[in-house]
Amino acid sequence: MENILLLAHTEADGSLGKPALEALATALSLGGALTVGLVGASTQAAADQIAASGAVRFLAVTGESFAQPRYTTDAAAAEALCRAADCQIVLAPGTSRWARALPGVAYRLGGRVDTHATSLALANGAPAGVPVVTRWFYRQRMEAVLTRAQRPWVVLLDPGCVAPWSGTPGAPGTATVEAVSVEPPATRTTVTGYQSPKSDEQTIRPDAKMLLVAGAGWTKKQADGAVHAAEAEQLLLGFLRKAQASLGSSKSLVDQSGEGEAVLTCLTHMNQVGQTGSTPRHAKGLSTCCHGEEPHVVGWRFVNQRRAINLDAGCGWARGKADVLYVADAFEVMRHVNALLGA
């Protein structure tokens, strides 16, 4: 097996995040000599966190200039680490920070990059010791298995695809870290702080066990001839808060805000699941008031158990797209569910 460099940036608290530990687990599974390259304001704590992993070498670009995500500084740090490590395979978690910087680094090194990999492994049929990448194309409809001859080969591994490395409980180590010095390049971007939504306004939770999806039916006239958008919003948010679920939407529902129809203010296009939306990964999903058409359902590819509530027994979910379909009024069902949850 060729030598591997794992590139990881630290989180704000100086530790390594879950995506980095997932990439570490993948790197270790390949069996080559592993070098770890760290970037951050301080890197010793992150190195110590994985000192017991079996990595043979720790390199780090450390300093305040490399604390913030920014193309110029991240690319300079990663390039210097790749040159110092001199490994054929460079693996990194597919965080927004690395996704922005590493394709440029691969170009500078004369190598190649593959993004959105879901695995990197030694596979039957490939030349001995040469790993293969799996990744999805055409909105998760086709899975490709591919390898490359060019080196260095930079691979960005999508978060959530493998169990993170968890180490030996109670056995933190002390890693010997070799400093790689990089003259901070001139920057035009100054990070002045973060603005995040209040935690109770946050509806997209990638790590949630459950995905609740809302469809356009929530804003359609109901049996009494009236629209009940306000109650719909309250039912959805009540469930989200109690179940700490993530909120997805159909395209029709999020598009309605631009068409002057009744809207749910808790939804934006960021919530859209499907062919032209996202493909979230959750253990369970519940679709409500959504028809289950193919361009929407393709976004459910990585939801393990799928359930749907629809008044229409002939909806798309009934045609093999859901594990369980409740033919029922979603208002009634969610009122009852929320009452059971105490929402």
Ligand SMILES: Cc1cc2nc3c(=O)[nH]c(=O)nc-3n(C[C@H](O)[C@H](O)[C@H](O)COP(=O)(O)OP(=O)(O)OC[C@H]3O[C@@H](n4cnc5c(N)ncnc54)[C@H](O)[C@@H]3O)c2cc1C
């Ligand atoms: C190129 C292309 C890309 C697309 N990409 C996407 C995409 O990324 N994501 C996406 O979502 N769509 C996408 N679409 C659109 C998709 O084909 C559908 O039009 C859309 O998903 C329909 O949304 P919906 O099911 O919420 O609405 P509708 O089709 O209007 O369905 C509403 C459903 O609510 C049910 N309902 C109403 N009231 C109740 C109630 N009280 N209880 C239970 N059920 C009730 C109705 O029976 C109905 O089935 C795409 C289309 C194209 C052509």
